[in-house]
Amino acid sequence: LTSDNRPNVIWLHNAECTGCSESILRTVEPYIDALILDVISLNYHETIMAAAGEMAEKALVDTMKDPKGYVAVVEGAVPTAVAGVNNEPGAHGKVSGHTMLDTTVKVVKGAQATICYGTCATYGGVQAAAPNPTQAKGVSEVVPGAPIVNVPGCPPNPFNLVGTIVHYLTKGLPELDEVLRPVAFYGESVHDNCPRQEFFDNDQFAPSFGSEEARKGWCLRKLGCRGPETYNNCPTVKFNQINWPVQAGHPCIGCSEPGFWDGENWEGIN
Ligand code: SF4
Ligand code: SF4
Ligand code: F3S
Secondary structure (H helix, E strand, C coil), X not given: CCCCCCCEEEEEECEXXXXXXXXXXXXXXXXXXXXXXXXXXXXXXXXXXXXXXXXXXXXXXXXXXXXXXXEEEEECEEECCEECCCCEECCCCEECCEEHHHHHHHHHHHCCEXXXXXHHHHHCHHHHCXXXXXXXXXXXXXCCCCCEEEXXXXXXXXXXXXXXXXXXXXXXXXXXXXXXXXXXXXXXXXXXXXXXXXXXXXXXXXXXXXXXXXXXXXXXXXXXXXXXXXXXXXXXXXXCCCECCCCCCCCCXXXXXXXXXXXXXXXXXX
């Protein structure tokens, strides 16, 4: 992959917490420096780029005009509500005087492909939680029909972004499920690979956090675990190759599913 043919990448930040960028900064296969210098050419990324002000804007515009084309990565949901004294669509979120809505539509429409990284960018996530006064939305809802791959999670696992990029560079867009997630990473539920599953099968449910049963590895379903309804590879890939929520004693809260944070599927778990 390392060559002068590195694809241009524009990374947009919309309504978000930057946790997604924090996660990719901790990638180890490859390390972040190798990823952004050897595998891709990260021309625009508001939180880690050296340029600022007009220089940063120039990097964005120049990349969008480059005949070689570019891939977009979007972090964060898109505020779409009409607001402000000018009744401007998307006025709740602006970078450099442009609404996130306007920039996202332009960048995604011009991209060879767009990877939405994190549940805010994919489905709205925390930013779209009720009552959602900014009318924040996921990118595929704002730019329907564009070639989009969703890599959700809050935060998402950097393994799934690097894997998606490598797949795109070597074989093109990966196979996707009905909510545009790569099947290779999101094809099985958290529950499918959970080490507490034998306790679930034996109706052994931890009664409380920190209980002896929870420490012994009993199932966290009665404490609200959404592992059976959530598709992600956390149990097999883990975060930083070390740990993941259920191993640490916390239920899966369904962070990679459409509808997270409000979670209409919670009913009936207990
Ligand atoms: Fe932050 Fe989660 Fe949104 Fe990523 S998906 S920006 S971690 S709130
Ligand atoms: Fe399934 Fe959650 Fe129980 Fe693991 S802790 S077995 S994911 S319900
Ligand atoms: Fe998210 Fe559940 Fe994994 S909360 S990080 S999908 S275990």
